[in-house]
Amino acid sequence: MRPGLLRAAACGYRQGQSPAPGTREYFYYIDHRGQLFLDDAKVKNFITCFKDQRFLTFFFERLRPNRSGRYEAAFPYLSPCGRERNYVRCEDRPVVFTRLLSPSTTSTTSTTSTITTGTTGSTAAPQLLSYCGGGERLAVPFEPRRLAFLPENGRLYHPAPARAGGVGLVSSALADEWSPAFEYKGGVGRPPTHFTWRGVRYELDHELVPLLRGDGGGGGGGARGA
Structure with a gap:
C-alpha cells in the first residue's frame, strides 16, 4: 500500500467521504515550501501541488x-x-x-497601510510578503523588525494572519536570500539581533518566539528540507 493510503488508513479517512447527508470531507497537506497537496497523494512535488491562485486564495482565506x-x-x-x-x-x-513582492507588482489598494521604519521614525508603504502561491491575493505587510529565528529548528518566521495562527514560516529559499542582512550581536550560538533592509537597520523584537514555543505547529512533522 502506498504511503498516502497508509496515512489515510491510519487516520481513518477516505477522500470525499460523507459523514452526514450533504457533507463531504477532504484532507490536505502543506509542506515547508508552502505547497498544497491532497494528503494521500503518492508523490508530493511541484507537479502535483495545487497552483490555481483563485483556488489557493479561496482555500487559505478560510x-x-x-x-x-x-x-x-x-x-x-x-x-x-x-x-x-x-x-x-x-x-x-x-x-x-x-x-x-516588489512595489511595482503590488496594486495601490494593497499597500495603503504604513509602517515605521527602523530608528528613523519615518513611515513608508510596506512591501508585501506573499504566502502559499497566492501572489498579491495572499499577502501581508512585510515587518522586518518582527522576523523571528527559532534556535530549536533553525527556521525563520514572520507574522501571519491571526485566523491561521498568527505566525508563518519563511521559506528556506527566502531565508537564505536574506541571511547576509542579519547581525548577531548576542554572540556565537545566539539568534540574530538586527536586520538591515532597504537601508534601514532594525532591532528584532523576538515577540513571536514565545508563541512559537508554545504552539505544537501543524501536526505534520518531518524533516526540514531545503
Whole structure:
C-alpha cells in the first residue's frame, strides 16, 4: 500500500467521504515550501501541488484552527467551504512565506497601510510578503523588525494572519536570500539581533518566539528540507 493510503488508513479517512447527508470531507497537506497537496497523494512535488491562485486564495482565506470535533489532532486546521470540510495538516506552519513582492507588482489598494521604519521614525508603504502561491491575493505587510529565528529548528518566521495562527514560516529559499542582512550581536550560538533592509537597520523584537514555543505547529512533522 502506498504511503498516502497508509496515512489515510491510519487516520481513518477516505477522500470525499460523507459523514452526514450533504457533507463531504477532504484532507490536505502543506509542506515547508508552502505547497498544497491532497494528503494521500503518492508523490508530493511541484507537479502535483495545487497552483490555481483563485483556488489557493479561496482555500487559505478560510483556513482556521480545526475546532470541528473531528480529526483535530491529526489535522489541526480546517478550511470550510459551505458543507464541504477541508482538513489540513502541515509540515511546520500552514502559512509559508515564499515571495517578497516588489512595489511595482503590488496594486495601490494593497499597500495603503504604513509602517515605521527602523530608528528613523519615518513611515513608508510596506512591501508585501506573499504566502502559499497566492501572489498579491495572499499577502501581508512585510515587518522586518518582527522576523523571528527559532534556535530549536533553525527556521525563520514572520507574522501571519491571526485566523491561521498568527505566525508563518519563511521559506528556506527566502531565508537564505536574506541571511547576509542579519547581525548577531548576542554572540556565537545566539539568534540574530538586527536586520538591515532597504537601508534601514532594525532591532528584532523576538515577540513571536514565545508563541512559537508554545504552539505544537501543524501536526505534520518531518524533516526540514531545503
